[in-house]
Amino acid sequence: xxQVKQNSPSLSVQEGRISILxxxxxxxxxxxxxxxxxxxxxGPTFLxxxxxxxxxxxxxxxxxxxxxxxxxxxxxxxxxxxGDSAVYFCAADNAxxxxxxxxxxxxxxxxTVHP
Amino acid sequence: NAGVMQNPRHLVRRxxxxxxxxxxxxxxxxxxxxxxxxxxxxLKFMVYLQKENIIDESGMPKERFSAExxxxxxxxxxxxxxxxxxxxxxxxxxxxxxxxxxxxxxxxGTRLLVL
Numbered sequence: 001x002x003q004v005k006q007n008s009p010s011l012s013v014q015e016g017r018i019s020i021l022x023x024x025x026x027x028x029x030x031x032x033x034x035x036x037x038x039x040x041x042x043g044p045t046f047l048x049x050x051x052x053x054x055x056x057x058x059x060x061x062x063x064x065x066x067x068x069x070x071x072x073x074x075x076x077x078x079x080x081x082x083g084d085s086a087v088y089f090c091a092a093d094n095a096x097x098x099x100x101x102x103x104x105x106x107x108x109x110x111x112t113v114h115p
Numbered sequence: 116n117a118g119v120m121q122n123p124r125h126l127v128r129r130x131x132x133x134x135x136x137x138x139x140x141x142x143x144x145x146x147x148x149x150x151x152x153x154x155x156x157x158l159k160f161m162v163y164l165q166k167e168n169i170i171d172e173s174g175m176p177k178e179r180f181s182a183e184x185x186x187x188x189x190x191x192x193x194x195x196x197x198x199x200x201x202x203x204x205x206x207x208x209x210x211x212x213x214x215x216x217x218x219x220x221x222x223x224g225t226r227l228l229v230l
Binding site for chain 1: 121157160174206210212213216218224
């Protein structure tokens with residue numbers, strides 16, 4: 001049962017343009033969402049997060065949007081840079097419950113930013 | 116402040132052997148999570164430990180897998196009598212608190228290959 005889904009295995013974008021990565025979830029108990037970035041042979045690195053009490057969170061070039069009614073979130077990267085090329089994972093948690101920070105991850109989307 | 120350390124980075128075992136994976140959390144972090152990433156999949160939670168205690172092992176197979184986080188030393192994930200299906204990347208993450216609202220910092224992972 002895949003509770004967090006990233007339906008696009010890959011995304012290719014030109015440098016300077018916007019990258020939009022999408023994520024859907026099915027568990028209505030999830031109330032905290034995170035995006036991680038992962039380079040080959042490295043561990044995931046935290047990028048940005050959002051609580052379910054918000055619908056948008058921005059940090060520099062990265063913005064995460066949350067649509068609770070649609071159980072959908074997206075990560076926008078503007079402008080995209082070649083160094084952004086990596087695998088991006090969406091993750092979710094029931095932070096208000098007793099999950100102890102246990103994260104449920106999507107399958108990942110490979111982002112390639114072309115110079 | 117050193118990041119999360121994992122060793123070995125690569126481990127090759129024959130079927131039936133034991134695999135021991137080590138994780139040293141970031142300084143000051145007493146919460147450790149282990150995740151497994153099978154090929155072409157996202158990370159899946161295995162176990163959450165605090166010093167000397169297993170808090171949540173709901174993601175860990177009931178047989179052959181065990182984890183510990185002793186008072187002194189690294190956290191250990193042990194896989195006995197490995198099978199080919201155990202081949203995966205194993206990541207540990209550490210956090211200063213047991214909530215996803217505190218950033219989990221991931222190690223570089225141990226890539227286990229079972230021949």
